[in-house]
Amino acid sequence: MAYWLMKSEPDEVSFADVLAAPKQTTAWFGVRNYQARNFMRDAMRVGDGVLFYHSSCAVPGIAGLAEVASAPYPDESQFDPKSAYHDPKATRAQPRWISIDVRATHAIPFIPLTELRTIPALEEMVLLRKGSRLSISPVTAAEWRAVLKHAGVKP
DNA sequence: GCCAACGTTGGC
DNA sequence: GCCAACGTTGGC
Numbered sequence: 001m002a003y004w005l006m007k008s009e010p011d012e013v014s015f016a017d018v019l020a021a022p023k024q025t026t027a028w029f030g031v032r033n034y035q036a037r038n039f040m041r042d043a044m045r046v047g048d049g050v051l052f053y054h055s056s057c058a059v060p061g062i063a064g065l066a067e068v069a070s071a072p073y074p075d076e077s078q079f080d081p082k083s084a085y086h087d088p089k090a091t092r093a094q095p096r097w098i099s100i101d102v103r104a105t106h107a108i109p110f111i112p113l114t115e116l117r118t119i120p121a122l123e124e125m126v127l128l129r130k131g132s133r134l135s136i137s138p139v140t141a142a143e144w145r146a147v148l149k150h151a152g153v154k155p
Numbered sequence: 156g157c158c159a160a161c162g163t164t165g166g167c
Numbered sequence: 168g169c170c171a172a173c174g175t176t177g178g179c
Contacts, residue, residue, distance in 0.1 A: 057177095
């Protein structure tokens, strides 16, 4: 069991949106960064824990807990010429980009980025490293526990 | 809207 | 395979 942090722009898909979705599940599409894609393709497993992070918004931070809910599959939006995520170099025979399903599990009291930076156990967190822009990043078990503890959630 | 820090592209 | 130019991310 591994842990991850996934960034979403709440204007696009917020944690509340996923909680309200059928089966509390959403397809995580539109990842167009190879490192993030490779995490989904090679490392993320059904049941892995996910910190659902809101980025590019007034108050960025962790909004809730989720889990990986599917194996990887081709991201449909790469084939759609009308999509902002269209990739003319991708073909159905050789897809470039993949999606996974993510299921929201627990709402937690929102933890702003500024607050995350004050938690000593999170000092080395990939998200908090200078220049880090990855939309999907690994989270250690210790970091996961520290976030849950901070949020007052029983593991 | 600014801009630092990255990532990608494409000419050579 | 280098690297300059360009594009994107994302906090502020």
